[in-house]
Amino acid sequence: MAEFSISVVQDEFSCSVCLDLLKNPVTIPCGHSFCMVCINKCWDEEDQKKIYSCPHCRHTFTSRPVVSKNTMLAEVVEKLKKTRLQAAPPDHSSADPEDVECDFCTGRKHKAVQSCLVCLASFCEAHLQPHYQSPAFKKHKLVKASRRLQEQICSQHDKLLEVYCRTDQQCICMLCMLDDHKAHYTVSLAAEISEKQKQVVETQRKYKERIQQREKELQELTEAVENHKRSAQTAVKDSEKIFTEMILSIESIRSEVRQMIRDQEKAAVSRAEERLKRLKQEITELKRRDADLEKLSFTEDHIHFLQVTNTKFILDCLHHLLKEVQIILPPEPKSREDFLQYSCQLTLHPNTAHKLLLLSERNTVVTRSKTVQPYPDHPDRFDEWPQVLCRESLLKQRSHSPVYEQFVWQFGRCSARPDGRCSYTQLLMNSAELRQWEDFTAF
Incomplete structure (x- = not known):
C-alpha cells in the first residue's frame, strides 16, 4: 500500500513533458507545473510563431511568460524523492520501450520478468511475489514475459492452447479436442514442438551444407578471377616488352636510313659540285675559244685565217672537248x-x-x-x-x-x-x- 501511495503522489508531481519528477519546478499562469528546462525548451521552439502554449492544457499566451523556480513545490518534490528511495525496492527498474511492462504497476511501469498464462498478465519482481507465496497461485503457469499472451489462449473457449491438431495444422485447447477436433490426429504441444525442432535442425544442417558449397564455389571463382587478372597482367607486360623492342628496332632502322640518306645526299652534292666546277671551267674555256674565233672571223689576214680554221684543228678541238667531259667509270668488282x-x-x-x-x-x-x-x-x-x-x-x-x-x-x-x-x-x-x-x- 505504501508503494501504491508513493506512485500516486509521484504522478501528481511529474512533469508532463519528460514524465519524470519535477526538476527545478516552475508554475506557469494556467496553474500547471513543469521542469524549468522542459518548459523553456518547448517555448524556444515556439519563438518563431510568437504564440506560446501550455504542454498540458494547451492554453495559449500572446507573450512568453516569465518563469521562476517554485520553491515550495521544489521542497515537496525533494521530500518525495527521499521517501521513494526509502520505500522502493532497490532492484526495481523502469521498463524500456522494448521491454514488457508490468500490468499491475501504476504510474511508472516497471519491467515485467514473467507472464502468467492463467492470469493472462505480466508481472515485475514485486508483483510476481504472490504467485510464489500464495497457495491460490500455485497451479498458475508462469512463462517468460511476453506481449503475445492472447495468442496462447483459445479464442473460443478462453483456455490455454496445450494440444496441436496435425489434421488441421493448428494449436487447440483441451475443449477443442472434444468438439470440432474430436476425430482428428492430435498430439501434445510439447511433442509437436519437439518434432518441429528436429525438422528445424535438419533444415539448418541442409542450409549449412549449401552455405559451405556456395562458399567453396565462391572461393574457386575468386581464385579463377585472380588467375585471369594475373594472366592478363603478364600478357600486358609481355606485349609492352615486345612493342618496346619493336619501337627501338624501328627507331634504330630509321636512324640508319636517315644517316644513309644524309650520306647519299653528301656524296651526290659533292659530285654535283665537282661537276659544276668542271662545267664552269669548260664554259670559261669555250668562251675563250669562242672569243678567239670571233676575233679570227674579223681578221683581214686571209692566209692566217685559212691556216687556223683547217679541218684538223676543228676536229682536234672538238675531240679534246668531248674527252674532258667524259665520265670514267672504275671496273666492276670480280674477285x-x-x-x-x-x-x-x-x-x-x-x-x-x-x-x-x-x-x-x-x-x-x-x-x-x-x-x-x-x-x-x-x-x-x-x-x-x-x-x-x-x-x-x-x-x-x-x-x-x-x-x-x-x-x-x-x-x-x-x-x-x-x-x-x-x-x-x-x-x-x-x-x-x-x-x-x-x-x-x-x-
Whole structure:
C-alpha cells in the first residue's frame, strides 16, 4: 500500500513533458507545473510563431511568460524523492520501450520478468511475489514475459492452447479436442514442438551444407578471377616488352636510313659540285675559244685565217672537248678481295635463331649446338631449318662511282654447317643486273 501511495503522489508531481519528477519546478499562469528546462525548451521552439502554449492544457499566451523556480513545490518534490528511495525496492527498474511492462504497476511501469498464462498478465519482481507465496497461485503457469499472451489462449473457449491438431495444422485447447477436433490426429504441444525442432535442425544442417558449397564455389571463382587478372597482367607486360623492342628496332632502322640518306645526299652534292666546277671551267674555256674565233672571223689576214680554221684543228678541238667531259667509270668488282672492301660486319638477330643454334660474341658468331637453347617463343624464329637472319645494314660507300653507289646489302641468311661453322650468302645489286655471288666463310 505504501508503494501504491508513493506512485500516486509521484504522478501528481511529474512533469508532463519528460514524465519524470519535477526538476527545478516552475508554475506557469494556467496553474500547471513543469521542469524549468522542459518548459523553456518547448517555448524556444515556439519563438518563431510568437504564440506560446501550455504542454498540458494547451492554453495559449500572446507573450512568453516569465518563469521562476517554485520553491515550495521544489521542497515537496525533494521530500518525495527521499521517501521513494526509502520505500522502493532497490532492484526495481523502469521498463524500456522494448521491454514488457508490468500490468499491475501504476504510474511508472516497471519491467515485467514473467507472464502468467492463467492470469493472462505480466508481472515485475514485486508483483510476481504472490504467485510464489500464495497457495491460490500455485497451479498458475508462469512463462517468460511476453506481449503475445492472447495468442496462447483459445479464442473460443478462453483456455490455454496445450494440444496441436496435425489434421488441421493448428494449436487447440483441451475443449477443442472434444468438439470440432474430436476425430482428428492430435498430439501434445510439447511433442509437436519437439518434432518441429528436429525438422528445424535438419533444415539448418541442409542450409549449412549449401552455405559451405556456395562458399567453396565462391572461393574457386575468386581464385579463377585472380588467375585471369594475373594472366592478363603478364600478357600486358609481355606485349609492352615486345612493342618496346619493336619501337627501338624501328627507331634504330630509321636512324640508319636517315644517316644513309644524309650520306647519299653528301656524296651526290659533292659530285654535283665537282661537276659544276668542271662545267664552269669548260664554259670559261669555250668562251675563250669562242672569243678567239670571233676575233679570227674579223681578221683581214686571209692566209692566217685559212691556216687556223683547217679541218684538223676543228676536229682536234672538238675531240679534246668531248674527252674532258667524259665520265670514267672504275671496273666492276670480280674477285672476293674486290668485294671485301665494300663489306661490313653483320649482326645476327636473336629472335630468328633456331633453338639448336648458339649465338655468342655480341650476336656476331653462331655455332650449332646439340642441346636446345632456351630462346623465348617468337613469330620470326626458325623452327624447321637451323637458320638465323641477319639485321639489314648498308654497304659502306668506298667510291664515288655511280655504279657502286647502287650496291647495298639486301639480305643475309646464315645457315649452320654440319661442322659447326657458319656461312651466309651475300646478294648484291647494281644498275645492270642482280647477281648472286659465291658463298664465303664468315670466320
